[in-house]
Structure formats: structure tokens, C-alpha cells
Amino acid sequence: MKQKILANAEIAAIVLIGFIALITGGWSVLILTVVAGALVGAAAPPNRAGVLRALIVGALTALIIVAVTFLHNAYITQLPKQDAIPVGALQPTTYGLALLLGIVVAVLVAALRAHPNKQRGRTGLLILVLFFAVIFPFFEQSVQLFWANAVIVSMIFTLQALGLNIVAGYAGLLDLGYVAFFAIGGYTIAFLNSPQFNLNVSFWLIIWIAAAAAALFGFILGAPVIPLRGDYLAIVTLGFGEIVPIVFKNLEAVKIHEPVTAIFAALFNKPEWVRCLVGCTEPVNITNGTQGITPIGRPELFGVKFMTGQYIPWYFLILAMLLLSVFFISRLRSSRIGRAWVAMREDELAATSMGVNIVRTKLTAFILGAMFSGFAGAFYGSYVSFISPDAFDFSISVIVLCMVILGGTGSITGVILGGLIIKMSDLLFLDKFQTVLGGVLQATIFQSVKSQAMTNFLESLFNASQYKLLLFGLILVLMMRFRPQGLVPSASEDAIT
């Protein structure tokens, strides 16, 4: 067999990150070379030859990214309708630094993975990741990259994806209405800390209430359905995911009659008999309907107030939550229930004979997943400070499922990667792509098109953001066809425990 110079994964990483560099340009080059370096280092085999390989492939990758960024800064910024990027600040030294960082990170990651003492190697990797995670927001702010919001929302969604990974990845259950629990979490904080009911419960208490509320609904939904075989759970959760936002939408003018008197009143045609219970003088507005609830309370910690537009505290808060979740989930995985999940997914009959209670094991996973989603929902509500039913439509369930499948069902690293890729594309890269595409079209075709109507039509035809869901659907199909185990197969994590 012919030896391939680059592995498929490396080519995919180079193409993807190269493309992002092409559409974002500017200072993002420093972030992109570091990310690419980390991926190249992680993809190399964990031995001496792997380190050498990481050096070569890392250098090549970083070079490509730097070259592409240069292309962007030199040409794409000249196109009409582009965002103004402070390119002037980008000196040749910046490119050199990006190149160097990419190579160093690639080699460092590969070397740490090849470290003879596995425990130490892993600690080293963790420190490296944390180092970049900590400096990222300060760098982002000082060069005005405007990525912070997208990164924070992506991390909230990744928190959700980690929860869905327990349900779909560990227990093998298909939950198509995962957004419902996210909505329950979001509305919990909206009820308990907003002008809606004039309540002001502490944020730190609410996140647990939100998680508990979502878990309770998970139990109510899962307990009767999970013992049934087959696809019932998928259908029921699909319905639940649709119903929950509609219920929140409609609870804006609630008036409840006492049912017995209502029946007699109808029978004897005497409307004055009806006794009213709730909302008699004026219907009660619980959720404020499609208008939604705003503003929602913000946390406060050690005197630091979390506010709109001040991203750094939020970033660190959610980063901490993410790390805590990863720690919790990996502990869970090597615990008794984690073993039961792995055994059950391999063979339910064999697991049963060992003493695993299949129904209870699945239900636990389902409830834990719901809990994570509720937790993430509370963060989301507080962060955007605005909750409405539209924020929780079916597409969110699909996107989160997409994150899990793209990253690798059952793999924590994979799901984090998938979550960040998908949500960052959703919030940032697709729009950037749209801007660049718009510029290119303006400079080429649109110049020759005279009619305004035609231009409008073409503009909307080439609107990438419109194709978002199509794109995510396509990713799902392609992954299922060509790499069903995801970007980071979970098998690579099993051996750890």
C-alpha cells in the first residue's frame, strides 16, 4: 500500500482551519495556528517518530495558515463591504510569532502525549490547554477580535452537548427534544430573578434549582417511556421538545375556572354559576408570551459584577463550569454507573445477566442529561438576559445532536471539539464567510447586473446563513456515511479508565 504523506484527519484540519483563516484574517492567525498546532500534535502517533512528524506537519500547517491570512489581509480586506480589521498593527513579526507558536504547540502536544509517564503527560497537556484558555480572552480583547460572545455562547452549548452525550453516547438513547430541558432551565432563572414576578433569588442558588427542575421533568418524561422498546423515546422527546416552548408561549393570559361549576353552568346554561379560581379580575401573565422576559438577573462573585458587554468574567465563569462538568462526567464514567453504561451499550442481555438494571441505568442517564441541559439553560438565560419561546425551537435540538455526532458519540474531547466547531460556525464563521462572499460577488457579478431586484435576489440566494440548517444536516449525513465514530472516536477514551 502506498504511504500517504498526510493523514485524512490532518488534511481535514488544514482545510477547515485554512478556510477559517481565509475568511477571518487579521489577528485571528495567532489563535488559528495554536489550535491547528494542538490538533496536529494530538493526531500524531504518541511516540518519538510522532513528535518529529508533528514538527513537520505542524510547520507546514502553520505556514499555510499564515500564508492564507496574508492573502486575506492583502486582498480580501480590499473588497467592498468588508469589516474593518486593524491590519496595520500586523507586523511581519506577528506572522513569525504565529508560525513559531503553531510549531511549538504541535511539538509540545505530541511530546506530552508521547511522555513515558502517562499521568504526567496528561497533566502537562491540561496545563497547556489551560494556559491558552486563560490568555485567550485578554488577547481577544486587546486586539479587538470580537469573538468573545461567540465563544461564550459556544461554551454554553458545549455544556449542553456534554449532557446529551451522556444520554446518546453513554446510554445510547435518542433524545430529539433536548431543547425542552434547556428551555426549562432558561425559564427557571427568568421566573426567579427578573421583574416578571419581582423575584431576586441568588443566581448561585437558581442554577441548581434549574438543574433540579429539568431533572424532574426528565424523570416524569423518561420513567414511563424508557422501559418501552424501540423508538418511542425519540418520538416522545420530539413531541416534548415542541410542546414546551409552545406552553411557555401560551402562558401569558391564564384564567382558570373551577371545573365542576363550569360543567353545571354549561349543562343548565347559566354562565353566572361558574366559579373562577385563578386570574379572575385580570388574566395572569406568567411567561409574557412571545415578548419574552427581560432583564434577567446576573451573578455576582467576589465583588465582580457580571454585565452585558463585559465578557471576561463570563468567559471565566463558564470555562470553570465546563471544566467542572468534564471532571464530573469523567468521574461518573469510571464509576459503577459508568461501567454499567458501557456494558449496556455493548450488550444489554449480557449486562442484565451481570446484574445491571437496564431501565434504571438508562433512566439515570436520561435524567443526568436533562439536568445538564437545564443547568446550561440557566446560564444562557442569565448571560443573554432575555428569554423568549423563539430561543428554543427544534433546530437547537438538532444542532446539539450534531455537535455530539460530529465530535464523536461518547467521547468527551470529541464532543467539546464538535460543540465549539459547530456553534462557532453558527455564530461567527458563517457570517464572516457571508461577508467575504458578499464582497467577492459585489466585486465580480453584481457590477455587471444592472437591475436592483436582480441584485437583491442574488444577494439572498447566496446568503450562507440561510443554509445553516441544511449545512448541519449535511454534516450529520456525511459523518454517518464516512466516519460514524466521529472526529474523536470514543474507543480511544475507553482505555483510559
Next chain:
Amino acid sequence: MLQVKDVHTYYGNIHALKGISLNVNQGEVVTLIGSNGAGKTTTLRTIQGLLRPRTGSITLNGEELTQVPAHLITTKGLSQSPEGRLIFTRMTVLENLEMGAFARSDKDGIQRDLERVFTTFPRLKERVKQRAGTLSGGEQQMLAMGRALMSNPKVLLLDEPSMGLAPILVEQIFDIIRELNQQGTTILLVEQNAQAALQVAHRAYVLETGKITISGDAKELLEDPRVIEAYLGL
């Protein structure tokens, strides 16, 4: 010890077991032989609680098992090395063995049984950290048996432990069955390899399309012309 009385099991409308009765006494190796599709696996699965009999009773030391939830059967003292082994391929050898003791909480007892499994199957001890899916067929069979032993069962159920193994390994597996029995394990052995099974067993039952047709002393069955013609192929 283990008593199966007039058990009828169905797969939907298919009447797979048509009134099976058998018993296994303390310290015995009893074998259940029969051709493909006779219902041997179905019998073991019914005993294990994985299938529910429509009528009939299954008792272990007098305790009725047919109403016990499937995942609790192992705590009553039954465990099985299933047909096709069904080891957990993504777990290591050690993790598989630990799964065998999933329902137990007596740490000392588990440790003792782990040592015992390693003495019986030294090959497994050499490979504790290896992913079970990468074991050879013979090693996987040993792992399935070792995993079943980890629950310290009163009766060990073995479903075709020699399936798909080279002759030399088959011999080794039967030696181990004999050895386990000499150490005091009671065994119900399902086999296609009637010759070898009848040689290790004390008593035997012959199963044909869901019914027991012949039963008796294993040595006598080895000489029974009906058995010789149908199952020993001499």
C-alpha cells in the same frame, strides 16, 4: 439444587420449549445436548431470567426464580457464560471480570474470586490490561467463563464453551470444566460436541425440538445407540 419443571417458553407465537424438566444436583456436571435449533440456548436464557416462561417453574434450592427480575437472578446464585461469549469488547480483561462481580459488594470475596480466576486461567492474568476485543477466540472464551465465575455462582451455566475453537483449545476448555467441578462448582453445560460433553458430565439430557427425549447417566448415554447415531456420528 437447580430444578426446572415443565417449562414452556415462546418467542412470540413460536413454541420453543415444550415442557422442559431437568434438575442439577450439588457438585454435578450435567450436560444438555441437542442439534441446532433444539432449544438449548433458549433453556439457559429462560433459567437466567432473560426470557420468561409462559408456564412452569424454575427453583434454586427451593426458591422460585420465574418471578425474580432478570438483573437480580445473578444475586440468587446463577451465572452464565453465554453463547457467542458476549464479552464486553471495549473494556479491559480486568474490567470484564469486575463486571462479573457487578452485583456483589463484598470486596474481600471479590478479590478472592479474582485470584481464583487467575489461577484457573493464567492467560487472563498476563493480559489484565488488554482490551477484551483484541483477545483470541480461546482467550475470549476463558474470559467469558472467568467473568461468570466472578459472581461466585452456586450453579454455573455454560453455553457451548467449545464453539469455534481449535481442537487443542477444546480439550483445554474441557479440562478446565473438569477442574472447576473438582473444586466444587456445580455446572450445567450445553454442548454441540456431545462426545466431549458426555465424557466430563455425570448426567445428561438430550433435547430435540423443544422436548427432552433421552436422559440418564452420561456414561450410559455414550453407549446408547440412539445417541451414537444422532449425536456422536460414529
